Amino acid sequence: MTAEAAAMVQEAVTQESQQVLTFTLGAESYGVDILRVQEIRGWTSVTRIPQAPEHVLGVLNLRGSIVPIIDLRRRFGIGEAAFTPLTVIIVLLVELPGGRREFGLVVDGVSDVVDITATNMKPPPEIGGRVDGAFLKGLATVSDAMVILLDVDTLISKEVALVAVEEQEH
Known part of the structure; x- marks a missing residue:
């Protein structure tokens, strides 16, 4: 392969790769696009x-911005979170129909930032489970472990719609 061809292949791979922040919920590993992460904070009430x-x-006041905080364990039906020194809030910038907004996700712990390429990413299976398939971007293999990649825009959009429906019912 010529140097020019090798450079073209490397560029194609680079364009298809994405950096993902991985975190744990229970025994599972999840991931979100690192470009959406605004901040990682230790657990605070x-x-x-x-x-x-x-x-x-509830909500947190982060530098004058009110940020809703969602417990992903409860949302996905994994069970009650035990808040430990490893528990963190991942503050994400989410695209909603009304514009961008920050939301916080409570997770058991942050693992790593990894590169995901098209070759190690698969579409999500259509077999039910704890997590609604609409929230998933796909599954990736990282160091022989599976990482569930979340679509935070869809996840939070459904949260906003759910809260709006519940408010109308009250």
Whole structure:
């Protein structure tokens, strides 16, 4: 292969790769696009919102911005979170129909930042499970382990719609 051809192949691979922040929930590894991550914070208590869904823990004031905090364990039906020194809040920038907004996701712990390429990513299986398939971008193999890649825009859009419906019912 010529140097020019090798450079073209490398460029194609680079364009298809994506950096992902991986984290744990229970025994599973999940990932989100690193470009969406605004901040990773240690667990701190939040201000509860009356009549919010159980998995919406409340809000945090981050530098003057009110950020809703969602417990992914509760949202995915994994069970109650045990808040440990490893528990963190991942603050993400999410694209919603009304514009961009920050949301926080409570997870058991952050693992690593990894490169995901098209070759090690597969579409999500259509077999039910704890996590709604609409929330998934796909599955990736990283160091012989599976990472469930989340579509945070879809996940949070459904959260916003769910809260709006519940507010109308009250």
